[in-house]
Amino acid sequence: MSSPMNPAAGSPPAQTPPLRAGQGSGASVLTRRIEEANAAGRVAFIPFITAGFPTPAKFRQVLRELDEGGADIIEVGVPFSDPVADGPMVEEASRRALAAGVRLRGILEELAESAAGRSAPVVLMGYYNPFLQYGLERFARDAAAAGVSGCIVPDLPVDEDGPLRAVLEAQGMALIPLVGVNTPTARMQAYAHGAAGYVYLVSVLGVTGERAAFAEELAEAFTRAQSVFSLPLAVGFGFSGPAQLEGMPFRPQAVVVGSALLRFLDAGGSAADFMSRLA
DSSP states (O other): OOOSOOOOOOOOOSSOOOOOOOOOOOTHHHHHHHHHHHHTTSOEEEEEEETTOSOHHHHHHHHHHHHHTTOSSEEEEOOOSOOTTOOHHHHHHHHHHHHTTOOHHHHHHHHHHHGGGOOSOEEEEOOHHHHHHHOHHHHHHHHHHTTEEEEEOTTOOGGGOHHHHHHHHHTTOEEOOEEETTOOHHHHHHHHTTOOSOEEEEOSSSOSOOOSSOOTHHHHHHHHHHHHOSSOEEEESSOOSGGGGTTOSSOOSEEEEOHHHHHHHHTTOOHHHHHHHTO
């Protein structure tokens, strides 16, 4: 299937049965999906959707339409009460999901139930506390059973990511590094030692959200990151469509679109329509 992108969670009960086996596919599938898109002459497209948004009842439909619409990878946000890296739209989506009762275990159950029909690999993006409260080993096991291929944890620095990285790697999943335009090269090198899947390059000094232009430092940061990481680079925080790729001084291997998709859904649009508009 072709992609359209061209040139506060509480802890679960102490005793819960394991989720059924799903399609956990390992970290390498993330790299491969991006490389396949690039080999076809296009930038890989990674939509971000907050779990349970626009409503818990519609979330599975959104996942299906993103998948059928050609997403190469789908990032699923885990709602949290203090989303320090998120802009207004993602924060509002998180607030509404939490108010509707969306929690980490329910997210994993939902992903497990829909795993058999899903083509695009899934990455969970969330803050460390819900994963820690769930129990790292149990989280890794249940996430793998739900078909999750990796995690992005914005508030977990490389100096402290050892425990989570270990349990994810044991289940064949990636802990995807998140670096910014102000990340020193030496710091990037520290992340590179355990990097897997792809690298998320934050395009701005700020929170998530749509932007008309990107920081001048982005091109320099992209070049430095390319010299450090052997993995594909996905640029996020600010993309809303393929027009922004035109005239850029570099070509990312992948782009992440989040706030623009959430805003479109919130206005009553469908994920299918959003994907078709990016064609």
